[in-house]
Amino acid sequence: MANLKTKLGIFELKNPIMTASGTFGYADEFEDFINVSKLGAIVTKAISINPKKGNTGERIFETTAGMINRIGLENVGVKEFIEKKLPVLKEKDINFVMNLAGSAFEDYIEAAKIADKNGIKAIEVNVSCPNVKQGCLEFGTMPGSLSKLTESIRKEYKGFLIIKLTPNVSDIESLALAAQNAGADCISAINTLKGLGVKIEILPDKTFKKSLVQGGLSGRCIKPVALSMVKRIKSVVKIPVIGIGGISNINDVLEFLSVGADCVQIGTENFTHPDVCEKIINDLDKLMNKLNIDNIEELKRKLRE
Amino acid sequence: MKKNHKGIVLYNEKIAKDTYKIVLKTDMKEAYGGQFISILCENKTLRRPFSIMDFNNGEITVLYKIKGEGTNYIKSLKKDDTVDFIGAMGNTFNYERIKTALLIGAGIGIAPMLFLKKELNKKGIKNFLITGFKEKDEIIEGSDKTVIGGSVVDYIEELNNELKPDIIYSCGPNIVLKLVSEFGIKNNVKTEVSMEKTMACSIGVCRGCVIEYKQNGQTVNKTVCKDGPIFDGDKVIWQI
Ligand SMILES: Cc1cc2nc3c(=O)[nH]c(=O)nc-3n(C[C@H](O)[C@H](O)[C@H](O)COP(=O)(O)OP(=O)(O)OC[C@H]3O[C@@H](n4cnc5c(N)ncnc54)[C@H](O)[C@@H]3O)c2cc1C
Ligand SMILES: Cc1cc2nc3c(=O)[nH]c(=O)nc-3n(C[C@H](O)[C@H](O)[C@H](O)COP(=O)(O)O)c2cc1C
Numbered sequence: 001m002a003n004l005k006t007k008l009g010i011f012e013l014k015n016p017i018m019t020a021s022g023t024f025g026y027a028d029e030f031e032d033f034i035n036v037s038k039l040g041a042i043v044t045k046a047i048s049i050n051p052k053k054g055n056t057g058e059r060i061f062e063t064t065a066g067m068i069n070r071i072g073l074e075n076v077g078v079k080e081f082i083e084k085k086l087p088v089l090k091e092k093d094i095n096f097v098m099n100l101a102g103s104a105f106e107d108y109i110e111a112a113k114i115a116d117k118n119g120i121k122a123i124e125v126n127v128s129c130p131n132v133k134q135g136c137l138e139f140g141t142m143p144g145s146l147s148k149l150t151e152s153i154r155k156e157y158k159g160f161l162i163i164k165l166t167p168n169v170s171d172i173e174s175l176a177l178a179a180q181n182a183g184a185d186c187i188s189a190i191n192t193l194k195g196l197g198v199k200i201e202i203l204p205d206k207t208f209k210k211s212l213v214q215g216g217l218s219g220r221c222i223k224p225v226a227l228s229m230v231k232r233i234k235s236v237v238k239i240p241v242i243g244i245g246g247i248s249n250i251n252d253v254l255e256f257l258s259v260g261a262d263c264v265q266i267g268t269e270n271f272t273h274p275d276v277c278e279k280i281i282n283d284l285d286k287l288m289n290k291l292n293i294d295n296i297e298e299l300k301r302k303l304r305e
Numbered sequence: 306m307k308k309n310h311k312g313i314v315l316y317n318e319k320i321a322k323d324t325y326k327i328v329l330k331t332d333m334k335e336a337y338g339g340q341f342i343s344i345l346c347e348n349k350t351l352r353r354p355f356s357i358m359d360f361n362n363g364e365i366t367v368l369y370k371i372k373g374e375g376t377n378y379i380k381s382l383k384k385d386d387t388v389d390f391i392g393a394m395g396n397t398f399n400y401e402r403i404k405t406a407l408l409i410g411a412g413i414g415i416a417p418m419l420f421l422k423k424e425l426n427k428k429g430i431k432n433f434l435i436t437g438f439k440e441k442d443e444i445i446e447g448s449d450k451t452v453i454g455g456s457v458v459d460y461i462e463e464l465n466n467e468l469k470p471d472i473i474y475s476c477g478p479n480i481v482l483k484l485v486s487e488f489g490i491k492n493n494v495k496t497e498v499s500m501e502k503t504m505a506c507s508i509g510v511c512r513g514c515v516i517e518y519k520q521n522g523q524t525v526n527k528t529v530c531k532d533g534p535i536f537d538g539d540k541v542i543w544q545i
């Protein structure tokens with residue numbers, strides 16, 4: 001048996017396979033498909049200070065090798081998460097990261113305080129949310145505001161702080177550096193890419209009917225973008241990096257590790273194959289045994305040679 | 306109980322215009338009227354949900370209408386091929402304390418109605434199934450009355466007066482479900498409708514398939530895949 005243990009600074013995982021926010025709920029539903037406690041960690045659905053109802057209308061659009069979603073961060077809110085979901089995660093001994101979303105600066109700070117008070121070991125801050133007070137520009141698109149946000153959260157939260165970057169920027173390096181220098185322990189990337197799904201139907205009266213779904217693109221089609229972002233981020237930061245985007249099998253995981261990821265998160269593929277994470281963990285174990293690789297550090301080193 | 310399954314195709318044939326019937330041999334232990342399975346289709350990110358039309362000792366029957374790539378893939382499956390699916394997903398029709406039921410199916414919406422009818426018959430609950438199809442060659446057998454052209458909704462009043470049902474169940478396009486629900490409210494008859502929405506996960510985690518619903522005086526989001534697909538017609542907030 002190879003040792004799959006992965007250390008992201010002070011945050012320890014059984015293996016480098018995590019599930020991505022918004023694609024795994026709060027884990028309970030997946031018990032019908034896999035043994036959830038085998039996972040490295042799960043990242044919860046985004047949690048905001050107040051419950052959010054999300055967007056109305058069509059929320060899902062399938063694309064070639066992927067999908068677009070505009071869920072709109074629907075979630076139960078931090079109070080219900082702490083009261084109802086947290087005890088279940090703890091009782092089942094599921095290693096988890098709490099994903100935070102906000103629509104104003106203060107929302108994040110407030111949520112981080114609550115996470116700290118409740119002894120939550122790790123949080124992942126989704127900075128792809130629009131800042132309502134600043135013309136809905138995303139928090140994570142300008143190094144200045146990202147730095148200020150990270151710094152303020154850092155002051156209130158002592159646990160493992162992950163900043164999840166948005167790929168919808170031109171200079172990912174400066175954002176990664178801003179997060180690191182403001183006190184982040186880790187960077188995860190990428191969140192979804194901005195995309196537009198268009199469907200055109202021809203009606204019996206010879207007119208066109210057009211439906212549009214504007215949202216975040218995810219799934220296998222975004223993998224090359226994600227790999228490129230992870231490589232660029234790793235080239236400038238010293239803190240651990242979590243690779244996310246289009247991972248569907250063990251080869252994809254190796255690709256991410258080879259360009260600098262310390263572990264990975266799997267999102268959309270959980271919809272296609274609800275047992276994908278468990279399968280990848282088993283495949284990784286088999287592969288390492290076959291190649292006589294003892295641990296993840298050694299695997300990463302060999303992949304990066 | 307694990308919900309990922311492999312099914313072996315026992316039968317996959319055309320039964321009406323653009324309409325096929327597939328029977329899968331599976332290790333699934335139970336399934337009830339209203340529930341669905343989500344089939345993995347080649348080269349598709351999202352699984353395709355289909356109502357269960359019949360379930361017998363692990364044998365699942367599904368009726369499907371050809372739409373796009375997913376259903377064309379299912380059509381291409383041959384006897385003894387393997388199908389990857391998850392199920393049985395979703396909630397079920399409720400017939401506790403029901404003595405008489407009216408069932409309304411529009412088009413391929415007949416599928417869950419046939420399963421429900423079988424369950425009602427087994428329980429000795431009096432029922433009547435009316436279905437409507439656009440054209441004669443689209444007809445799927447199994448109803449007590451079949452309407453061609455026109456709308457099934459035009460017959461509710463008459464059937465309601467004759468049958469005096471405790472409940473009306475329905476599956477079909479949203480417009481039919483909405484009219485059935487409105488009829489129920491106006492005439493004080495309970496309705497249950499089977500809803501459809503594009504699904505990503507089919508298991509209640511992504512919140513991609515929500516509808517707005519009235520609950521305890523509030524408007525809440527309900528997932529079609531997990532809270533549904535069966536909902537009380539009078540509580541659905543229709544978007545059409
Ligand atoms: C609970 C439920 C039960 C259903 N039962 C049946 C049934 O018994 N028989 C039947 O023929 N059809 C049923 N459908 C509809 C069926 O799922 C779609 O016709 C099928 O997904 C079309 O796939 P496609 O790739 O062939 O077509 P596409 O060209 O991809 O899509 C055609 C249309 O199908 C719908 N659709 C596509 N993908 C999905 C998805 N992932 N989830 C939900 N809807 C989607 C959309 O409305 C889309 O516009 C059901 C849908 C739901 C939600
Ligand atoms: C339906 C859906 C919901 C998502 N919700 C969130 C969310 O609430 N918070 C977040 O940080 N990322 C969210 N994401 C983004 C994913 O966590 C992930 O970053 C992205 O999908 C890329 O990975 P993938 O290609 O493996 O899916 C969501 C993605 C999807 C598909």
Ligand code: FES
Binds near residue numbers: 505508512530
């Ligand atoms: S399809 Fe994901 S919640 Fe229903």
